[in-house]
Ligand SMILES: Nc1ncnc2c1ncn2[C@@H]1O[C@H](COP(=O)(O)OP(=O)(O)OP(=O)(O)O)[C@@H](O)[C@H]1O
């Protein structure tokens with residue numbers, strides 16, 4: 354039988370008569386013999402072979418053990434043809450499962466079947482390897498594609514979110530500006546009105562003191578109808594509460610302005626509690642519409658180095674998610690605290706809403722992951738918040754239980770290594 358000239362064949366066979374048969378039937382192969390499994394393993398460890406013909410019945414290790422060692426111990430994927438005693442088909446099937454490429458029964462040794470099995474095994478081995486290489490290349494390509502897709506999605510998400518926040522910032526700044534004009538003249542008018550009303554009241558009092566009973570009856574009747582002393586006292590109350598109302602509007606406008614400074618790209622030293630107050634103010638109305646009880650629980654905190662617009666953005670994303678998730682009458686708490694060394698501050702946003710099912714917990718931070726209908730959610734809020742936390746060398750953590758509620762905790766370092774001179 355003809356083998357490829359350079360085919361190095363290791364034949365594991367202890368019987369001299371069988372070796373003679375191999376020499377005869379495998380002419381053309383570069384044949385090397387090993388008399389035992391141990392000797393075969395030693396040869397395979399030392400030098401390369403193109404194929405192995407392995408007798409199953411060997412002194413010492415049997416064929417299955419040697420095959421196991423070739424595959425698992427030496428980690429060689431050299432093609433192996435096992436030679437078994439006659440009538441041992443089951444054994445042969447077991448050996449194929451262990452990694453043999455083919456088997457022949459001993460009675461076929463003197464026939465061309467052995468050479469055919471060796472060449473067939475080598476072909477199959479080549480095909481297997483080509484297949485594996487192709488699969489590996491495909492797998493690598495897939496990983497690359499997935500990575501490219503992820504990068505593309507992230508870039509797209511950055512763009513969308515950036516635009517969303519920029520236009521929200523502009524919108525808020527515009528509204529704040531529009532309110533500010535009438536607010537300032539109403540506030541001025543109120544001061545003037547207050548002063549003028551007092552002057553008029555003083556003049557009225559002077560008239561009364563001077564004329565007393567001489568005031569004509571129709572004027573006295575008119576005074577009685579409007580209950581002048583009460584009206585004058587009430588005007589004072591009305592002016593006071595109007596002033597308080599205007600103060601409050603003024604604070605909201607200032608808050609809106611703070612909030613809209615999202616394009617302040619740089620970091621500064623800020624009071625973290627102030628960020629919470631400003632942002633909570635932004636959603637208070639929405640909370641009221643849902644009859645939600647929105648409380649803030651702020652502990653004294655060290656100042657932190659951060660980008661205030663981005664911090665507001667994270668808190669707003671978390672709060673909007675809560676308001677979208679909870680039903681009527683929910684309880685929402687925003688709390689802050691610092692760790693014992695004052696090296697980190699935590700912002701906790703908790704709700705007693707539906708919680709997040711385990712199956713999607715791992716996905717909520719992925720860009721574009723949303724459970725909301727189109728037009729309601731783009732699935733970017735948590736992802737961008739996660740990125741902002743990372744930019745600040747902080748973290749965003751999730752703790753949730755279905756039916757109990759959800760807590761997101763943003764942890765930020767008070768000082769970033771790069772900020773320490
Ligand atoms: N407090 C919460 N309670 C229950 N589910 C939540 C809560 N916060 C977030 N989720 C879930 O996490 C998903 C992802 O939130 P994320 O803010 O990233 O996107 P979104 O709110 O769906 O869309 P976007 O924020 O872009 O408008 C939500 O669709 C929702 O299913």
Ligand SMILES: [Mg+2]
Pocket residue numbers: 670673674730733734735
């Ligand atoms: Mg969201």
